[in-house]
Amino acid sequence: MTFLKRRIFQGLGTVLPNAYVQGFVTPSLYQGPLKGVCTPLFNCYACPSALFSCPIGSMQHFAATGKVPFYAAGTMAVVGTSVGRMTCGTLCPFGFLQDVLFKIRTWKARLPGWASYLRYAALAVLVFLIPALTRVPWFSKLCPMGTLSAGLPWVTLSESVRGLVGSFFWVKIGILLLFVTSSVLAKRPFCRAACPLGAIFSFFNRGSFLQLAWNPDTCTRCGKCQKICPVDIRPDYKPDSAECLRCLDCTRCPSLKLTTVMNRNPFNVPGKEGRGESENLSGVPA
């Protein structure tokens, strides 16, 4: 996928799920049947223009009411099984914002490797455990995307909501500013260290239908794939990494390509058809 094509997809992923423009005019929330569908994106359903529901918000609602979210979890599992984390890389509006912010020219930093474990903690603790214990959807209360696309618009549009602003609102603004400023300095800090939806999709990356294939015979290990990778990984080291967003930016290199889990010889190397796993997508360079 070309860089421009991915930007177009990200633009569509931002605009289409937020097509209820009337919500900003009235102001009101969309209450039609589409609100029963969970989008595989990080898009707040309390945004005045949101057409769909947030899967994380829905799962928390079920956790807070002591129920298992079969439908929301099943929807995410179907998407994850099909494409892995591809929606994070190609459609997610908050990912798009972070990609754009990282383009600002300034000093850049690298996230430590252990930071990626934090998103699993966010999923377990803030989405399931604490809401189940306190009956309050704590991740949604702290979510920076919620503050950006729902909190700020509602405070701007509605006088009654403005009257409710207290000290906790400024905590939310602080969290949003933390992720906005860190996105200028590091590649996708929220996706890598805090996103519970990305954590769910990460579980499926290794066995999803769509896979990233790497050709060890043609790879020169130049490392350019890491430079253009939006999450700063080496796809040649581990093409099925849980960190990979399947944005396909790295497939500009002929040694990496998109394939399916059923394809046993993605690069059509003669003599490799039908032979062992280690001879195809080995993933670990010699």
Add this chain to the structure above:
Amino acid sequence: MKGKAVAFLLAALASAGLIAFGLYRAEFAKVLLNGALL
């Protein structure tokens, strides 16, 4: 690759089962109400 293909098929079956069971329990309506009445 065989292991990955089996993992994919098992995950596909499990996820389809999850979503079907959720729909059977009318969770679509619960998600709709939660999203609409925020």
